[in-house]
Amino acid sequence: MITIKHLNELFQIINGEHADPHTVLGMHEVEEDGKKCVVVRAFIPGAQTITVVDANTRRLKYPMERIHEDGFFEVIIPDREEWFRYRLECTDYQGNSWHTYDPYAFSPTISEYDRYLFGEGNHYEIYEKLGAHLITFEGAKGVSFAVWAPNAKSVSVIGNFNGWDTRRHPMRLLGQSGIWELFIPGLAAMDQYKFHVVQSTGKQVDKCDPYAFYAQLRPETASVIYPIGRYKWKDRKWMTARKKANVYTAPMNIYEVHLGSWMRVPEEGDRFLTYTEMAEKLVPYVKEMGFSHIELLPVEEHPFDGSWGYQVTGYYAPTSRYGTPAMFKEFIDTCHQNGIGVILDWVPAHFPKDEFGLGRFDGTALYEHQDPRRGEHLQWGTYIFNYGRKEVSNFLIANALFWLDEYHIDGLRVDAVASMLYLDFCKNDGEWAANEYGGRENLEAVEFIKHMNSIVSKRLPGTMMIAEESTSWKGVTKSADDNGLGFTMKWNMGWMNDFLFYIKKDPIYRKYHHNNLTFGMAYNYSENFVLVLSHDEVVHEKSAMIGKMPGDLWQKYANLRLSYGFMYGHPGKKLLFMGGEFAQFNEWSESRSLDWHLLQYKDHQQMQLYMKDLNHFYLSESPFWQQDYDPHGFTWIECDDAESSVVSFIRRSQDKELYFICNFTPETYEDFRIGVPFAGTYKEVFNSDAEKYGGSGVVNKKAAVSEKMPWNHYQNSIRVKVPPLGMVVLERKVPEEAKAEKKPAKKTEKKKA
Incomplete structure (x- = not known):
C-alpha cells in the first residue's frame, strides 16, 4: 500500500527533484483504517531489502516493501502510534549488508536564528553552520551538510560514500532562507563530496562546497570532509601578545613568499615542499635572515597554478598542493613559536568562472551580479562579487575572520582593492554601469569594506588588514568612523613605481628625475604605508630586481644594495619578494624553484649577507620603525641636491636618531659635508659599500x-666619506654624562623611625 498522497512526490524523490524530501522520506504519522500509526519510507537505489529496526530494543524489526523498482521502500507499522528512534538494515544484490540511521529522521541542524543572522549578513561564524561538519546530532555521529542555493530546484549531496548517486541524498530547503540542509549519519573524515544542483534553468551541475575546509588535489575538484578544530595550538604566548600589540610602532620587514616555488625537491620529481617541510626549512631561513613576517601569496584552494592563487575556488580551504589543513596550522604555529608573523594574501575582489565553483551557483547570478557591466572583469575573465547582497558579504566577512581566528593568521593583505572601489576599473565606455548617483564608485563595495574592517578590528585586536590599493582614494587607512575604509595599512604603489623608475635610470641621468626619488615624502603621512618590492615587479618581462639595475655587474650589485638600504631607511613598513634577497637573475616563475644554486657564487653570498645584516640592523634599531607614521620620525637633511644625486635624512624614535646618506651615482665623495642638528661625534654604524658585501x-x-x-x-656640520652607489648610516655618540642625565633617579627607601 502506498501512503503518499500525491504520487508525483514519489517520482520527484526517484528523479532527485524534491525540494523537501523529509516530508516524504523518514518516519511519519498516518491513519490506517481510522487508527493512528507510523509509516517509514526510504529511497536507497541498489538496495535489495531494507528492514526498520527499533534502535532502542534492537529486537523489533519491520521489513519494508519495495514500492518502486528504483529502490523506493515503505513499511506501515500499525502497532506504533508515535515516532521512535530507528535504524535501517540494508542488503544489496551482491549480498553485502550494512545498517545506518536514516538521514531523513533528523531535525534541521541549522536553527531559525542562524538563518536569520545569515539573511541579515551578520552571522560571522556562518562557516560553522554551512558546509560539511562532523558532529554528533540527536544521538548519532555523522556530517551535517548545508549550502546556500535559493533559486535551485533541488540539491543533493553526492560523494564516494554513495557512489556519487545524485538521487541518494536529496537535501531539504529550509524555509525562505535559501539554505539546503541534510544530516547524513555514519560518514567519516576525508570522505569526498560535492553538491549536485538542479539549477533554476533545469541544468544539472556538480558544485564544490563554498565553505569546504579541504579539497582534492587539482585537477580533481571534490570537497573533502575535514575535522578543522582538532589541531592543538602551541602559540599562546604569541597570540596573547598579539592582542596587545601596536603594529604601527613595531618593526615589520616582510618576506613575501609563493609556497609552490620558494623551494622544491628536484630529486623527487621536482615536487612541492609540504607545509610541514616549509616549517622545517622556510621558517628557520626567515628567522636567520631577520625578517619579522612572512606574507604568503594566496593559499586558498585554486585550480590553476598559473593564477598564483589569485583565482580562488575554495575560500575556506588551504590548498591541498602542500598538505592538510592541520599541516598548514602547524606551519603557522611554528612561525609564531619562532617570533615570525604570518600575513595571507586574500582575494575578495573576484572569482573564476570554473563550473564547479561559485559562478552561477544555482543557475542565477548568486555570488555575482547578473549585469556583466557590474558582475564581470572582462580583462581577467572572472566574476565580481555582489557586495550588496547580504549573504555574499557575510560569506566574505566570515571568511576574513575565519583565517584570522581559526588559522591564527596575523593579517590579511587584501588583493586588488582598486578593482573593488571603482565600477569602471579596467573597463571601457559601455562596459560599466554607474552607481545610483551617476558616479564611478562602487558604493556597495565601499560599505562592505568598511563593515568588514570594523568587525575585524573589534573582534580580533592586533590583527592587520592591508590594502593593495593603487589609486589615490582618500582615507584608505582611516577608520570607518572617520569616513575612511578602515584598513590598517596600505601598499605604497606610488612609491614603488616612482622608485623603480628612478633606480633603473643610468646614474648620469638620475639628476633629471630626482623628484621620483623624493616625492614619496610629500604624501607619506596621508596613509599608513607599506613600501613594497613585490612579486608583481619581477614577472612578465619586468626583470628580476638585480636585472633592473644599470651598469656593469659591480654597479648592479651596488645599486641593489643601495636600493634596499634606501627603502629600509624611508618611513613605512617593508616588503621584499623572495629571491630578491640573494639577487636572483631570472624572473620569478611559479613553475620552478628559486635559483638557490646561485649561492655557490660569492656575489650572491655577499648580497644575501647584506640583506641579513640590513634586516637585523633594522630590527634592532627603533628609529627605523617606531615612528613610521609620525612626522617627528623623519626629517630631510638634504633632498634637493639633484646635481650630485645624494639625499640625506634623519630617522628618529623617542630616544634615538640615525643619519642616512644615500649616493645614487658611482662617484666617491671623500670629504662630503652634511649638516647635523647637534654638536658632537658621529660614528658610522652601517655601510652598504663594506667589502664583506662586495x-x-x-x-x-x-x-x-x-x-x-x-x-x-x-x-653644525660634519665631513664623511660617501661611497659610490652606497648608503652610509651614522649614529651620534651621546656623552656619558648626557646618558646619566636621561636615566631616572633611583628610588630610595625611607628608613623606619
Missing part, C-alpha cells in the same frame, strides 16, 4: 666630529 670598502673607520659650520639649515 663593496669597494669606502667606509668611515673614524668617527666624524662636528664643526661649527652652518650647512643644510643646521648650525
